[in-house]
Amino acid sequence: MSYFYTEEQEMIIDICNRIVREKINPVRSQLDEDEIFPTEILSEIGRSDLFRLFIPEKWDGMGTGILEVCIATEILSKGCLGVATSYAASGLGFLPILISGSDEQKDRYLPSLASGGKIAAFGLTEADAGSDAGSIKTKAKLEGSNYILNGTKQWITNGGEADIYSVFAVTDESKGIRGASAFIVEKDFEGFSFGKKEKKLGIRASATRELVFENCIVPKENLIGKEGMGFIIAMKTLDKSRPAVGAQAVGVAQAALEEALCYSKIRKQFGQAISSFQAIQHMLAEMATNTEAARQLVYHAAKAVDSELKESSRLSAMAKFFASDVAMKVTTDAVQILGGYGYMRDYPVEKMMRDAKITQIYEGTNQIQKNVIALDLIKNGF
Amino acid sequence: MKFKIMVCIKQVPSSTEIKIDPVTNTLMREGAENIINPFDVYAIEEGVRIRERLADIPELETETVAVTMGPPQSEKILREAISLGADKAVLLSDRSFAGSDTLATSRVLSAAAKKISDVKIIICGKQSMDGDTGQVGPEVAQLLGFPFIGYVSEVRSLDNKKILLKQLKEKKYDIIEAQLPVVISVLKEINNPRIPGLKNMMKAKNASIETWGIKELMIDASKVGLDGSATRVVKIFKHEINSNTKMISSDLKAQIDEIYKEIFTYDKN
Incomplete structure (x- = not known):
């Protein structure tokens, strides 16, 4: 069937089909059975430039659009949705930086995410804030040149495996939904740890964990956009x-x-x-x-x-x-x-x-x- | 300092069920899709990895160059080599190259190595899937005066002067150190070739690939093609593999006599 793909899209399909055939399909049932995070496959996806699809050329990306991301994700999902979820969740994790981050933040984080050298995760959901995302309880308090984060995020895809986290926390409780802010948190920041790996019905190759912030120190410059924009x-x-x-x-x-x-x-x-x-x-x-x-x-x-x-x-x-x-x-x-x-x-x-x-x-x-x-x-x- | 890695690749028909023309005794290639000789894909990957391993040496300008001798449509496999990570590719194509045997082919490849210049490592796959001779690597080495190390399963270490290799022998491995320049042929087990990246695929699509013929390579037309070949294909037939190993142990003279006898009475057995 013809979908009138461009030459570049055909290349993406070709690459993804090879990854599925050679790297994913031979191991997918084992990844599922033993709940193994697909580190090697994600490296291969990174080497094949697929993380670059999300990111403009200025930050070592390919500057393509969401359509190309969708095409890549569709093919990878034919192989294993657990692997495809891990891939797509990294994109979800760095989209806040891409959408609202400063040039300095983009310079600092995007190139290593584009290459797949580092992967990202998106931390919004909490135990009592799922569909009602506005009622998150994780707090961020400005103290000197740092924000101090306290709270727990739940069911975070790539949790514990990702290097860079977009985390949403309340900076002004009096403003309700307009009091939330977004932060870039690195895996090794002080006061940041992970809960147990969740046991799931499906997408068992993907990792799902709690993110635990106990007086986690996040430099002020890691606030994405402005306070209240979260x-x-x-x-x-x-x-x-x-x-x-x-x-x-x-x-x-x-x-x-x-x-x-x-x-x-x-x-x-x-x-x-x-x-x-x-x-x-x-x-x-x-x-x-x-x-x-x-x-x-x-x-x-x-x-x-x-x-x-x-x-x-x-x-x-x-x-x-x-x-x-x-x-x-x-x-x-x-x-x-x-x-x-x-x-x-x-x-x-x-x-x-x-x-x-x-x-x-x-x-x-x-x-x-x-x-x-x-x-x-x-x-x-x- | 320049450090070039030349990877020799060959276009072969993709099917392993190629028929032999009963009249001309040549392979019937019509209808078969042409691909990179599967063994050469490992050579390309190793050529790219060697370049990556040398990246830390200061002031060393490294480049991996894929080379093939063949008709103009062989350009396709050179583009594929670029998509697999080669920096550059050169097509060796000239009407007078037609009908070259391994010796004539090796003359063309060694002339190409000289023209590329600063070639420190030449990498070949262990053999081609169609001809299966495994002779081109050693012949290129001989013509250039480089050492040849075949059946390499691992590049243990290397710098800009020497290389340490693991070589498969019949029932054991040897660890060999060689001074550069060197020609090696590699086994499948040496690496796990990467899947081409999107950037390299785009680069491959737009790459300009130079074509060199006898003029550019400054070789005598009589030394290449059918005229320059030392061998002729007289007959091609399906061979039943019957592997028997006979150990010969006695003094050197007796061993030579025994081997001589074995070779020249082989057909009668």
């Missing part, structure tokens, strides 16, 4: 990153569809391949149609983000929610087509089904996405 920075970041979650969903759906299609042509029951039965054919047709529709929406949302269209926030939310629902349905149907085999760990589709679930939850649950879409509709119309 919530806006977080929302701007998520608007940009959401299409990539949609792309993860499209990738895992496509992979499950390909597995199901292949299996249906080989599996014989009642003397013929199960692909000759209309029940299976209709499932495959629905899976393919939904995956394709999700892909088109993701690409369109990514282009809208890259063009800074006013409807980009709404489209990003649509792409994330629609594609992740499709991924859940398609991976579940793939398990159904493979039947008993699909339920066994010998085949990759049960992992895809377990992995797909997170795309409906993280970076804003699908219910929150619908809030974003509806509020934007009501406020701005068409």
Whole structure:
């Protein structure tokens, strides 16, 4: 199928396909089974310049757009959503620096993140502040030339593995949502530690940990933007990153569809391949149609983000929610087509089904996405 | 000081099921996609790694140059070499190179090494997938007067004057130190070739690749191509592999006699 990709996009696809074929697929079931963080694969992704996609050329990036990030993420997710999540979460972690950081902060942090030499993480969620991100409790108090951070972040992807963290903390409790600020915290800052590694249903190659701040000393110059801008920075970041979650969903759906299609042509029951039965054919047709529709929406949302269209926030939310629902349905149907085999760990589709679930939850649950879409509709119309 | 690493690569048909033309006794290459000889991919990777390892030596200008002899369409594998990390690539192409055997090919490659100049290490894959001779590396070394170390499985250490290598022998490894310049051939186990990066792929797409023929290389046309070849392909046939090792241990003269007898009675066995 042709998607009218540019030559550069074709190259990205070519690189990602090779990474999937040679580096991810041979080890993905082991990474899942033993919950191993894919350090080596991320190095390979770094060497292949894929982290550079997010970042302008001035800071050693390739200066491409979110569309290219989505294309790379989609292909990597065909191999393993756990690996793709670790890749995409680094981008999510450094987007606040890219969006609102000073030139000095960009000079200091972006080149090593572009090369993949260092990876990043995004620290917003807390035990009592998930969808209600405005009620974060982590505090940052200015003392002399440093901010002192206290509090705990929960379920942070790349936690403990990343070198650079974008952390959101309250600097002025009296201002509510406008009292939050964003900080760049390095792994070895005094007073910064990590909680236990979480055990998850899926994306088990990715690392999820608590970030614990106990009188953590963060230099004043590591404040991103100004005090009180934290919530806006977080929302701007998520608007940009959401299409990539949609792309993860499209990738895992496509992979499950390909597995199901292949299996249906080989599996014989009642003397013929199960692909000759209309029940299976209709499932495959629905899976393919939904995956394709999700892909088109993701690409369109990514282009809208890259063009800074006013409807980009709404489209990003649509792409994330629609594609992740499709991924859940398609991976579940793939398990159904493979039947008993699909339920066994010998085949990759049960992992895809377990992995797909997170795309409906993280970076804003699908219910929150619908809030974003509806509020934007009501406020701005068409 | 300049320190150049030359990597010799060859374009081969991708299929291992290539047919032999029963009339001309040559390989039927039509329809097969051309790729870098798989063994040469490890040579490119090692050439790039050696350059990276030398990066810390002050005032050393390093460059990894990929070279191939072949028809103009071989340019494709040179671009691939750049995408895999080579800094530069040169195509050795001339009508009079056609039909070269390993000796004639080695004359062209050694002339290229001289023209590139400051070549300290020449790296080849252990053999080509189509011809399978493994002769070009040693012949290039002979023509240039460089030492040759084949079947290298590890570059243990190197600086701008010498190199320490691990070489596979039949049932053991030797650790060999050589003064530069040197020609080596490498095994698959030497490294795990990288996946090309996007930057290098873009660079490869836009790279200008020089073509050198007999004029640029200043070689006599009679020394290359079919005319310059010391061998002729008389017949190609499918060979049944039958490996028997016979240990010969006696005094040197008796050993030579025994080997002589083995070689010249081989066909009769």
